[in-house]
Amino acid sequence: MWxxxxxxxxxxxxxxxxxxxxxxxxSVVSVVEREVIKSRELEKDELRPLYMDFQATTxxxxxxxxxxxxxQVNYYGNPxxxxxxxxxxxxxxxxxxxxxxxxxxxxxxxxxxxTSGATESNNMSIKGVARFYKAKxxxxxxxxxxxxxxxxxxxxLEAEGFDITYLPVKxxxxxxxxxxxxxxxxxxxxxSVMTVNNEIGxxxxxxxxxxxxxxxxxxxxTDAAQAVGKIPVNVSEWKVDLMSxxxxxxxxxxxxxxxxxxxRPRVRMEPLQNGGGQERGLRSGTVxxxxxxxxxxxxxxxxxxxxxxxxxxxxxxxRLVQKIMSEIxxxxxxxxxxxxxxxxxxxxxxxVEGESLLMALKDVALSSGSACTSASLEPSYVLRAxxxxxxxxxxxxxxxxxRFSTEAEVDFTAEKCIQQVKRLREMxxxxxxxxEGIDLKSxxxxxx
Amino acid sequence: MxxxxxxxxxxxxxxxxxxxxxxxxSQVLFLYRLLMKESSKFPSYNYRTYALRRVRDAxxxxxxxxxxxxxxxxxxQGMDTLDIIRxxxxxxxxxxxxxxx
Numbered sequence: 001m002w003x004x005x006x007x008x009x010x011x012x013x014x015x016x017x018x019x020x021x022x023x024x025x026x027s028v029v030s031v032v033e034r035e036v037i038k039s040r041e042l043e044k045d046e047l048r049p050l051y052m053d054f055q056a057t058t059x060x061x062x063x064x065x066x067x068x069x070x071x072q073v074n075y076y077g078n079p080x081x082x083x084x085x086x087x088x089x090x091x092x093x094x095x096x097x098x099x100x101x102x103x104x105x106x107x108x109x110x111x112x113x114x115t116s117g118a119t120e121s122n123n124m125s126i127k128g129v130a131r132f133y134k135a136k137x138x139x140x141x142x143x144x145x146x147x148x149x150x151x152x153x154x155x156x157l158e159a160e161g162f163d164i165t166y167l168p169v170k171x172x173x174x175x176x177x178x179x180x181x182x183x184x185x186x187x188x189x190x191x192s193v194m195t196v197n198n199e200i201g202x203x204x205x206x207x208x209x210x211x212x213x214x215x216x217x218x219x220x221x222t223d224a225a226q227a228v229g230k231i232p233v234n235v236s237e238w239k240v241d242l243m244s245x246x247x248x249x250x251x252x253x254x255x256x257x258x259x260x261x262x263x264r265p266r267v268r269m270e271p272l273q274n275g276g277g278q279e280r281g282l283r284s285g286t287v288x289x290x291x292x293x294x295x296x297x298x299x300x301x302x303x304x305x306x307x308x309x310x311x312x313x314x315x316x317x318x319r320l321v322q323k324i325m326s327e328i329x330x331x332x333x334x335x336x337x338x339x340x341x342x343x344x345x346x347x348x349x350x351x352v353e354g355e356s357l358l359m360a361l362k363d364v365a366l367s368s369g370s371a372c373t374s375a376s377l378e379p380s381y382v383l384r385a386x387x388x389x390x391x392x393x394x395x396x397x398x399x400x401x402x403r404f405s406t407e408a409e410v411d412f413t414a415e416k417c418i419q420q421v422k423r424l425r426e427m428x429x430x431x432x433x434x435x436e437g438i439d440l441k442s443x444x445x446x447x448x
Numbered sequence: 449m450x451x452x453x454x455x456x457x458x459x460x461x462x463x464x465x466x467x468x469x470x471x472x473x474s475q476v477l478f479l480y481r482l483l484m485k486e487s488s489k490f491p492s493y494n495y496r497t498y499a500l501r502r503v504r505d506a507x508x509x510x511x512x513x514x515x516x517x518x519x520x521x522x523x524x525q526g527m528d529t530l531d532i533i534r535x536x537x538x539x540x541x542x543x544x545x546x547x548x549x
Contacts, residue, residue: 062536404494
C-alpha cells in the first residue's frame, strides 16, 4: 500500500499534475506551467529590441548584483546602528564601498558622500556651495550644454537672487577656456562644467578648467556621471572640488550615486536634506546599504575593466561610424571628433526626420537625445547650443555602446540604419531637390 | 560539470598549482572549460556573449604568465568568478513583470 501511494505520487508528479496539488485548485502553478511561462519569458526576451542606449542607463553587471544580493536579504542592518552586529556588518560593507568609489577617482574615502544619484549630487553641490557662500559671493558659472538638473538648479538659484552665467560652447561642443577665464569675477563662487556630455559625448578640458578655477580661487564642480568608469578620472590631477557620480551609468544599480567633496582645500556647503546627520551632515538619511555596495562593486569592476572596456567600445564605435559613413552621404557627427568618449555617438542624418527614423528603427532601442527630454519633439538644446542647424538638429540620433554590446548588434544597427535612411530619403522631396542641385537654404518657404 | 567536480577542483587547486607545470596547465585548462561552460548558460544574450568573450580574452591575455604565485592568484580569481557566474546563471526571473501587454 505504501509503495502504491508513492508510485502514484511519482507518476502524477512526472505528468505534471501531482494528485495532492490538484486538490488545491487552480491557484497552484504546476511545474509544467511554470516551465511554459519561463520559456515564454525567454522567448519574449529574445524578441525585445537591441539595446543601443547606454547613455540613458546600463544593465546591471551580474557581478554587481552578486555583491548586492546578500545585503538585500541577510545583512539588512542599518549601517548607522552602532549597538549591534547587524549595524556593524552593514557599516563595514558601506565603508568598503566608499573606498571602492574613492579608489576609482583617486580620492580619499572620507571625501565620498553617498546620494540618490547624479541629479541629487548636482543639486547638492550647486545649491549647497552657492548658498553657503551667498553672503560674499553671488555668481555661478555653468555652460549651456549641461544636463537639465544642473541648468534647473541654476534657475532656482537665479530666482533666489544669484547671478548665473550660462557660457556658450564652441561649435565642437567644448568650452572656450579664454571666455571662461574672462567670465570669472571676484564674487564667483562656483564653476560647473560636465566632464563628458551625455548627448554628444564630448569631453571637456577639465584639467585646464580645474587649473583656472584653482588659480582664481573658485570652486570647480564637474558632473562626471558619463565619465567615471569609462575614462580615467583623477580628482587631484584635475583639481576638481566636487564631482557627481551615478551608479546606473556604470553598470550599477539605479537610485544611488555619490558626490566627491574635497577636504583640502575644504569645500563647505549647505546640505539640502537635514536630519540624522549621516554622511558628515551633508546628506542626512539612512544610506541604502545594498545600493551603496552595488555602486562600490560597480566602481571596482569599472576600474578593473576600464582598459578592456575602452578598447572594445572604441573598436565597436569605429566600426559603427565607418559602416554608416561609408554607405550613406550627408551624415554629420555632432561634437568634437577627437575630444570625446567613443561610446556616445551622435549622428545627424540630413534630410531625414530623426523621430521617423527612430520609429523605423523599432528593432533597436535608440534615442534622439537625453532620456529626460526624449518625450518632447523639440530638438535637443545641446545641439542648438553647438550651433547645429535646425534641420540637422531634428535629424540626430544618439548611439550608445557599452560593455555588453556585441559586434553583431553594431552590424545589425548599422545595416538597419543605412537601409531606413535610404528608404526615408527616397520618400523625401527635400532629398530629391538636393539631388537636382537646388540649394535648400536659398528657397523661400511661404505659408499657404 | 557537477557540484562534486567543482568541490574536487577547489580542494585540489591550491595543492596542485605551483607544483608541476603540466598539472597546473591542465588545471587552468579545466577551469577555463568550466568557466566557458557555465558562462554559456546565461539566458540573456548580452550577458552570455560578454561572459564568454571576457573569459576567453582574460585567459588569452594571461597565457604567457609563468610566475607560479601570479598563476595561483589568477586561478583563485577565476574560481571566484566561476562562483559568481554559477550563482547568477541560476538567477532567472520566471515571474511576469509586464502585465497586460
